[in-house]
Amino acid sequence: MQLHSTRNKDHTSTWRDAVLTGLAPDGGLYVPSTLPIVSSSERTQLATKTFPQLAEYLAALFMQDEIGADTLHSLCAGTWDFPLPLTQLDDNTFVLELFHGPTCAFKDFGARFMARLFRHFWGDNHTALTVLVATSGDTGSAVANAFFDTSPNPRIRVAILYPRDKVSEVQRRQMTTLGHNVTAYEVAGSFDDCQALVKRALQDKQLLATRSLTSANSINIARLLPQMFYYAFASLQFPASTPPVFIVPSGNLGNLTGALMAHLCGFSATQLIAACNANSTFPDYLRTGTFSPLPSKETISNAMDVGAPSNFYRINALLGASDESQILSAASLATLGIAGYSISDGETRRAMRDYHKLYGYCLDPHTAVGAAALQQHSVSHKVTAPRVLVATAHPAKFSATVEDTLGYRPTPPPQLAAVLAKPEQITPLANNYDDFVRVI
Numbered sequence: 001m002q003l004h005s006t007r008n009k010d011h012t013s014t015w016r017d018a019v020l021t022g023l024a025p026d027g028g029l030y031v032p033s034t035l036p037i038v039s040s041s042e043r044t045q046l047a048t049k050t051f052p053q054l055a056e057y058l059a060a061l062f063m064q065d066e067i068g069a070d071t072l073h074s075l076c077a078g079t080w081d082f083p084l085p086l087t088q089l090d091d092n093t094f095v096l097e098l099f100h101g102p103t104c105a106f107k108d109f110g111a112r113f114m115a116r117l118f119r120h121f122w123g124d125n126h127t128a129l130t131v132l133v134a135t136s137g138d139t140g141s142a143v144a145n146a147f148f149d150t151s152p153n154p155r156i157r158v159a160i161l162y163p164r165d166k167v168s169e170v171q172r173r174q175m176t177t178l179g180h181n182v183t184a185y186e187v188a189g190s191f192d193d194c195q196a197l198v199k200r201a202l203q204d205k206q207l208l209a210t211r212s213l214t215s216a217n218s219i220n221i222a223r224l225l226p227q228m229f230y231y232a233f234a235s236l237q238f239p240a241s242t243p244p245v246f247i248v249p250s251g252n253l254g255n256l257t258g259a260l261m262a263h264l265c266g267f268s269a270t271q272l273i274a275a276c277n278a279n280s281t282f283p284d285y286l287r288t289g290t291f292s293p294l295p296s297k298e299t300i301s302n303a304m305d306v307g308a309p310s311n312f313y314r315i316n317a318l319l320g321a322s323d324e325s326q327i328l329s330a331a332s333l334a335t336l337g338i339a340g341y342s343i344s345d346g347e348t349r350r351a352m353r354d355y356h357k358l359y360g361y362c363l364d365p366h367t368a369v370g371a372a373a374l375q376q377h378s379v380s381h382k383v384t385a386p387r388v389l390v391a392t393a394h395p396a397k398f399s400a401t402v403e404d405t406l407g408y409r410p411t412p413p414p415q416l417a418a419v420l421a422k423p424e425q426i427t428p429l430a431n432n433y434d435d436f437v438r439v440i
Contacts, residue, residue: 003030006313016121019222022215030221036061038266047236052080055229079112089359104394107142114222115146133160134194137303141174143216144182154181161194177422189431218254227258235267243268244386247370250274251304253311270385271337275373280342289330301365341373349405364395
């Protein structure tokens with residue numbers, strides 16, 4: 001299956017080249033040129049499969065021209081060796097818990113698959129490859145863990161850029177306690193600044209002539225594709241006659257894009273609700289029809305503090321836009337059942353308290369943004385379909401916010417407790433492109 005750039009449909013690529021380069025040469029994001037449609041009979045058969053088996057089946061629909069069946073089986077079996085619970089809270093409300101991987105966040109699903117794809121496609125190449133990552137929190141830790149390599153001469157190295165004082169302690173320590181082939185850069189700026197540095201480097205022809213660079217953000221299609229898989233899996237847990245409503249905590253819109261891809265491939269959703277924090281670029285677009293990226297605002301759901309969500313252009317392309325200059329009408333998204341809400345920190349904390357009181361369930365602040373969006377949506381819409389709240393992180397990753405809101409600290413799972421005891425290795429970095437080039 002070919003991929004093409006969101007800026008020019010005529011610029012096509014193989015999966016290998018798209019994965020290893022991250023961005024298209026014209027600066028666009030790669031999207032599948034066509035999407036496979038999974039029939040109702042196929043879905044019936046897939047409903048009996050485990051998540052790794054389902055992921056393997058779907059990955060083959062996209063990649064079988066480039067990756068053999070045995071290799072793909074090994075990739076998927078090794079990637080998802082942790083549970084994916086769908087926890088029921090009441091007759092109509094479920095939580096899809098995506099935080100049981102090694103870094104306790106949904107980014108583990110994409111990062112671990114992507115790291116294995118990188119190693120497969122890079123093969124025995126003796127040239128060093130540097131993976132650049134801009135993170136607002138969870139992406140950096142997931143990518144660092146997925147690519148971590150203690151061998152004497154690792155072929156793939158990772159450079160993570162995170163905004164100073166804008167990630168939680170646990171998120172920071174998951175990036176800064178590894179060392180070896182992982183370097184964590186603390187940038188004097190915002191997530192948008194970090195992302196701008198990475199994007200500029202990936203388009204710097206002079207730099208690329210001397211260094212092999214790629215990206216591991218959700219701008220990389222290898223990170224994005226697996227996010228489709230868990231929506232397909234969740235959709236199959238419900239009768240075809242009552243497809244669920246997915247409430248998706250949203251920042252850079254990669255998670256929402258994965259949900260849309262699953263829907264377009266035949267794993268139906270009644271609605272997709274994008275739950276954003278005070279960074280309201282996408283809900284504002286749905287309301288006004290104008291897409292106007294803004295500087296990011298700092299919130300307690302920091303991993304979603306994205307003012308210029310790059311995956312918007314993938315959504316735009318998947319729904320038929322010829323290039324990034326053609327912004328589709330908000331009505332075209334509404335016909336697919338896509339809605340969006342902007343949630344304040346106060347509303348986020350209120351949802352955390354409500355879910356703890358009603359269900360005895362502890363939400364992290366990002367998932368709580370989703371819970372608050374569902375509450376707002378339910379005021380004006382009668383929601384009879386099953387409601388699936390996508391839980392993106394374990395609450396112990398944000399224990400200070402949970403304690404301040406609920407009065408206690410959630411017990412960290414073993415994988416989080418371990419990083420709190422390790423020493424950190426932090427490299428300060430000014431928000432300056434020339435300085436960034438020098439250090440990498």
